[in-house]
Amino acid sequence: MMKELFFQCELFKNNKNFDGIIEVASKILDAALKEALQMEIVQRDYTKVINAVIFVTQRMPGTRYQNTAFSEAYCILGKIFETGVLAEKNIKKAREYYTVAADHSNPFGCYRLAHFYEFGIGCSVNMHKAAHFYKLSANGGCCRGMHRYGLLLLEGRGGCKRDVKGAVFYFEQCRKLASPNYPHMMYDLGICYEQIPQMTKDIIEDKEYALEIYLEGDSLGCPRSSVRLGHAYNFGALGLAQDTKKAIYYYTRAEAMSGEARFELYRIYLAQNNPEEAINWLRKAAILGHPTGLRLYADSLERGIDIPQNKTEALWWYGIAKTRGVKIDKEIKRCAA
Incomplete structure (x- = not known):
């Protein structure tokens, strides 16, 4: 599989197929990350792949603000140097690449740059900048960005005024993009309908809807949703009868x-x-x-x-x-x- 992807990447570079380069380079990076997570050590030279992505940033014609391949190339380079999978880890380079991607309105680039500012990765902690880029990421449709910005609104952090309704809006939008790769907003959305109403009148309590959300989160592999269902059965909450066997089932899933x-x-x-x-x-x-x-x-x-x-x-x-x-x-x- 990897040999075929390497061949396609070189072919697309020779044909100046910029979108093709980005698509194949993304697949190569994802496959390499999967190997790393599974502790599979495979020695490869990724220099040609990295050079092909850099080629996109140097030779892309036309208006780069309107061409997603250009900003996606910078995102891929950011991922490469942040993870250290295809090349030696270099946080400074990763931040520089994410900054260019964010400057070109790339939602994921905005998300990673916000993450760097929030946790002081390669820079000083700056929650105001983190909130700014999380918002840009969220409004650009990045699932993770929506979740993080929703949390800032829910908690009133990063210079954001506490806005429960705004948080729920972003969580609900994020829910539409939920997948087994990223189901984590489901728990936070459920909490908004279960526990937040006890502290504010901004949202109406709806435990039945919260239960529906937790069940959906559990089906997607959200550990916190599974734990919440375990608690519900363990202690008899959310309108559910106490059932130790079901509690064990959900705790075991998480x-x-x-x-x-x-x-x-x-x-x-x-x-x-x-x-x-x-x-x-x-x-x-x-x-x-x-x-x-x-x-x-x-x-x-x-x-x-x-x-x-x-x-x-x-x-x-x-x-x-x-x-x-x-x-x-x-x-x-x-x-x-």
């Missing part, structure tokens, strides 16, 4: 990505007097960095509760808990004594 889901599974099995399964889920919750899970698992190791005593390992887990903000100094002192 556990690969959610320390909270793993911790709730620990609590369920502990209540069911199943210590072996409970300690297994407690350990898994600690692995994902759940603060209470870290403290309790370290305590179990220190005292030998449902697991062989190991104070050395307990100290290690206590140390991790401390880095997560858990007040654990007394426990560390006691364990080290």
Whole structure:
């Protein structure tokens, strides 16, 4: 597959098919990213692919503000140097490429530049600039940009005045673009109809609609939606009857990505007097960095509760808990004594 894509990329460059170069280069980058995520190390020389994308930025004729291939080329270069997949990682270059893409009104370029400003990646943190570029990204139709800008409006951050209705508008627009690759707005939209009405009159409470949104989010693989459904069945909320089996089902759907889901599974099995399964889920919750899970698992190791005593390992887990903000100094002192 990759050989064919490399051939097409070179062919499109020779024919000056700029749109073709962008399409094929995007596929190559996506495939390489997938390999990296799956820990598949494949040695390739991507120089010709990168040069073909640069060729688009240098030789694109006509009005570049109206030709998406031009700004997309800068986005691809930004991704290449941000991820370090096709070339050596270079955050400075990535930011420069995203800046040009954003200057040419590319929605994804605006989104990545906003992300850099929000978290101070290759620049100083600047929430006002982050909000500005998130808004441009959102208005350009970028799903992730809509979500992030909606969150800023919901929380009143980045110089944005709190605007719940505005946040819901962007979440609803974002929902139309939801996919298994990016389902995360579903939870935030559901919360707007479930919990936000208790704090503001800007939106009418609708738990039935919130449940519908969470179910859709769960079907797309949104971990937080699955956890919320797990809570609903675990405690009997959102108009649902308490059902431990269904709670376990939804928590299990989210556990690969959610320390909270793993911790709730620990609590369920502990209540069911199943210590072996409970300690297994407690350990898994600690692995994902759940603060209470870290403290309790370290305590179990220190005292030998449902697991062989190991104070050395307990100290290690206590140390991790401390880095997560858990007040654990007394426990560390006691364990080290």
